[in-house]
Amino acid sequence: MKIGILGTGEVGQVLGAGFANLGHEVKMGSRDPNQEKVKAWVNKTGAKASSGAFAEAAAYGELVVLCTLWAGTENVIRLADPRNLAGKVVIDTINPLDFSAGVPPKLAIGHTDSAGEQVQRWLPDSRVVKAFNTVGNPHMIKPEFPGGPPDMFICGNDDQAKETVTGLLKAFGWSVIDMGGIEEARYLEPLAMLWIHHYFRTNSGNHAFKLLRK
Numbered sequence: 001m002k003i004g005i006l007g008t009g010e011v012g013q014v015l016g017a018g019f020a021n022l023g024h025e026v027k028m029g030s031r032d033p034n035q036e037k038v039k040a041w042v043n044k045t046g047a048k049a050s051s052g053a054f055a056e057a058a059a060y061g062e063l064v065v066l067c068t069l070w071a072g073t074e075n076v077i078r079l080a081d082p083r084n085l086a087g088k089v090v091i092d093t094i095n096p097l098d099f100s101a102g103v104p105p106k107l108a109i110g111h112t113d114s115a116g117e118q119v120q121r122w123l124p125d126s127r128v129v130k131a132f133n134t135v136g137n138p139h140m141i142k143p144e145f146p147g148g149p150p151d152m153f154i155c156g157n158d159d160q161a162k163e164t165v166t167g168l169l170k171a172f173g174w175s176v177i178d179m180g181g182i183e184e185a186r187y188l189e190p191l192a193m194l195w196i197h198h199y200f201r202t203n204s205g206n207h208a209f210k211l212l213r214k
């Protein structure tokens with residue numbers, strides 16, 4: 001499948017390489033496709049990887065992954081052009097973080113709304129699925145923890161889109177729990193805050209969530 005990655009940070013680089021390793025063709029979008037880190041990522045990732053403007057990556061992808069700084073996301077969506085994303089599955093990895101008072105960051109939006117819902121409102125014709133936001137990027141691909149694979153919580157309004165994303169997550173080694181509609185992002189984004197605050201308390205990102213059942 002052709003996959004567009006909107007974002008050049010650690011998440012975009014890790015997920016882009018992960019999809020390329022699964023055999024997908026990946027185009028990484030940014031404001032400047034010639035910036036050094038993008039050129040280095042394309043070189044390192046190999047023949048399945050390419051880069052372009054946000055709109056080029058959005059148009060290219062049959063499925064698109066949004067992995068941008070929350071504060072820049074509305075701009076990214078404008079640059080990508082919602083028409084290039086219409087009808088497509090859009091994976092939203094974003095945590096709406098406010099770093100204005102330093103670290104650990106605070107949630108910029110929450111409890112009665114979420115970044116996931118806002119992204120779906122900005123992209124009314126896309127099928128937004130929240131995923132990957134409750135774990136650090138070093139463990140997004142093939143997470144290995146004592147006690148078995150952690151759980152990836154996802155949500156979104158379109159069941160078929162969630163099935164597609166579940167298939168990709170399983171290929172990366174995740175167990176997947178569907179939490180329901182995109183409004184569940186109100187709880188997945190604060191859950192990421194728990195992950196982030198534990199990161200700052202322990203100075204380690206080697207933790208992930210699992211729901212125990214019997």
Ligand SMILES: NC(=O)c1ccc[n+]([C@@H]2O[C@H](COP(=O)([O-])OP(=O)(O)OC[C@H]3O[C@@H](n4cnc5c(N)ncnc54)[C@H](OP(=O)(O)O)[C@@H]3O)[C@@H](O)[C@H]2O)c1
Nearest residue numbers: 007008009010011030031067068069072075094095136137
């Ligand atoms: N880091 C993690 O481990 C982790 C884990 C879970 C979820 N997340 C979430 O994943 C998302 C990506 O995180 P990240 O650390 O990989 O990258 P990031 O540094 O949060 O975002 C980098 C991307 O944001 C774009 N950007 C920033 N400001 C912009 C603006 N004003 N207009 C347009 N584009 C703008 C940059 O575009 P250019 O390329 O053009 O500069 C770049 O592609 C974040 O929302 C984060 O909360 C991160």
